[in-house]
Amino acid sequence: MGTAMTVAVAVSAFAFGILVGSLGASAKLSHSLALNVVADIYTTVVRGIPELLVIYLLFFGGSSVATSIAAAFGYDGRVDLNAFTIGVLAVGLISGAYSTEVIRGAVQSVPFGQIEAARACGMSRWLILRRVLVPQTLRFALPGLGNVWQLTLKDTALVSVTALAELMRVTHLAAGATRQPFLFYGTAAVLYLLLTTISTALFNRAEISANRGVRRA
Amino acid sequence: MNWQLMWDSLPRMLGGLSLTLQLIVGSLALGALVAFGVALLRLSGNRVVETLAAAYVFVFRGTPLLVQIFLVYYGLGQFEFIRESILWPFLREPYWCAILALTLNTGAYTSEVLRGAILSVPQGQVEAARACGMSRALAFRRIVLPVAIRQMLPAYGNEVILMVKATSLASTITLMEVTGIARRMIAQTFAVFELFIVAGAIYLVLNFVATRLIKFAEWRLTPYLRARA
Numbered sequence: 264m265g266t267a268m269t270v271a272v273a274v275s276a277f278a279f280g281i282l283v284g285s286l287g288a289s290a291k292l293s294h295s296l297a298l299n300v301v302a303d304i305y306t307t308v309v310r311g312i313p314e315l316l317v318i319y320l321l322f323f324g325g326s327s328v329a330t331s332i333a334a335a336f337g338y339d340g341r342v343d344l345n346a347f348t349i350g351v352l353a354v355g356l357i358s359g360a361y362s363t364e365v366i367r368g369a370v371q372s373v374p375f376g377q378i379e380a381a382r383a384c385g386m387s388r389w390l391i392l393r394r395v396l397v398p399q400t401l402r403f404a405l406p407g408l409g410n411v412w413q414l415t416l417k418d419t420a421l422v423s424v425t426a427l428a429e430l431m432r433v434t435h436l437a438a439g440a441t442r443q444p445f446l447f448y449g450t451a452a453v454l455y456l457l458l459t460t461i462s463t464a465l466f467n468r469a470e471i472s473a474n475r476g477v478r479r480a
Numbered sequence: 481m482n483w484q485l486m487w488d489s490l491p492r493m494l495g496g497l498s499l500t501l502q503l504i505v506g507s508l509a510l511g512a513l514v515a516f517g518v519a520l521l522r523l524s525g526n527r528v529v530e531t532l533a534a535a536y537v538f539v540f541r542g543t544p545l546l547v548q549i550f551l552v553y554y555g556l557g558q559f560e561f562i563r564e565s566i567l568w569p570f571l572r573e574p575y576w577c578a579i580l581a582l583t584l585n586t587g588a589y590t591s592e593v594l595r596g597a598i599l600s601v602p603q604g605q606v607e608a609a610r611a612c613g614m615s616r617a618l619a620f621r622r623i624v625l626p627v628a629i630r631q632m633l634p635a636y637g638n639e640v641i642l643m644v645k646a647t648s649l650a651s652t653i654t655l656m657e658v659t660g661i662a663r664r665m666i667a668q669t670f671a672v673f674e675l676f677i678v679a680g681a682i683y684l685v686l687n688f689v690a691t692r693l694i695k696f697a698e699w700r701l702t703p704y705l706r707a708r709a
Contacts, residue, residue, distance in 0.1 A: 315659055
């Protein structure tokens with residue numbers, strides 16, 4: 264059960280992180296100085312402070328921010344975010360900072376000549392984005408995103424401090440109840456290893472399928 | 481925003497800085513030793529030893545640090561023979577448990593970085609050293625290791641930043657370092673954002689100093705890349 268929750272948090276946070284990462288990367292690559300600075304501050308700060316602090320911030324402060332945002336929209340009443348939402352938001356924000364850098368690097372490694380060529384063929388900006396930029400960015404970003412996924416998966420363990428019943432929290436309770444901590448933490452370690460091993464294999468397959476049209480040197 | 485509270489909390493937070501620094505320096509130093517040993521084992525050419533070293537790296541890179549810390553702190557006490565061994569006075573203390581877990585964790589990551597760096601030393605340089613009459617050990621000490629250490633610095637810088645952040649997990653096993661103090665003060669004052677900003681700023685400064693130090697080391701070790709004055 265705990266494992267399922269861990270996977271649920273990790274997958275949602277990773278997806279949220281890619282969304283944030285795409286926005287962050289486009290902000291970093293845009294010509295607007297303000298967007299550049301905001302994205303730079305976001306990645307520097309989130310990557311520079313401990314993950315645990317980010318989770319504490321959202322755990323203790325998330326609900327009050329949500330309440331004030333809701334108040335700004337004319338809803339007066341307390342908004343309580345549940346542990347799952349907080350966990351996904353916190354881990355997603357962390358994962359997003361790393362994804363931003365990965366996606367930015369991938370976008371920049373698409374040769375500019377291809378975009379010029381696409382433009383010369385008369386493609387609109389959206390069409391270029393959809394047919395040229397995104398498919399190749401995805402291919403270049405896959406190894407880096409694989410790393411981010413592993414980080415995200417392991418960061419979900421930290422969400423156990425918010426009492427969300429994911430793998431680590433369940434283990435903690437079981438270890439306390441049975442007085443066999445080594446057994447339970449050992450089992451948790453094996454389960455995490457299993458998750459990381461399976462996802463490494465999946466990412467390898469994804470990479471192979473993304474690279475199937477590429478000529479090898 | 482309560483500026484006064486932020487200012488007042490600074491001395492108490494900085495009180496935890498000494499513990500944070502001890503954890504960083506202690507585990508990085510011990511971790512470097514572990515990494516050196518493990519990297520050598522992984523390149524030893526002995527199948528059994530290589531598999532064991534690879535398994536160690538696989539386990540510690542594949543599990544969350546929090547699991548490792550809890551495994552050491554809560555887990556080891558379960559065994560009778562550990563409680564009766566001479567190591568128990570150390571393993572009973574959360575401080576040494578944190579150091580041990582952080583050391584083993586960074587040791588695994590750093591050994592991979594070091595292994596890659598050793599493998600990246602051009603074979604021709606080793607051959608040249610051997611041709612000059614150096615023994616394998618001397619060639620390793622004088623040629624391979626210095627080149628490898630210089631090579632690994634950028635990747636090692638990342639690892640140092642990860643360790644600075646990882647020390648915050650020591651707060652989960654009752655250690656009162658910067659994050660632990662921040663959490664306690666948040667529970668007392670409910671001033672989440674103010675205290676979070678102070679604690680975050682301390683870590684940002686630490687990471688900034690760490691990256692500068694690594695940059696400086698890199699600069700010192702690559703005199704040939706500097707533009708001639």
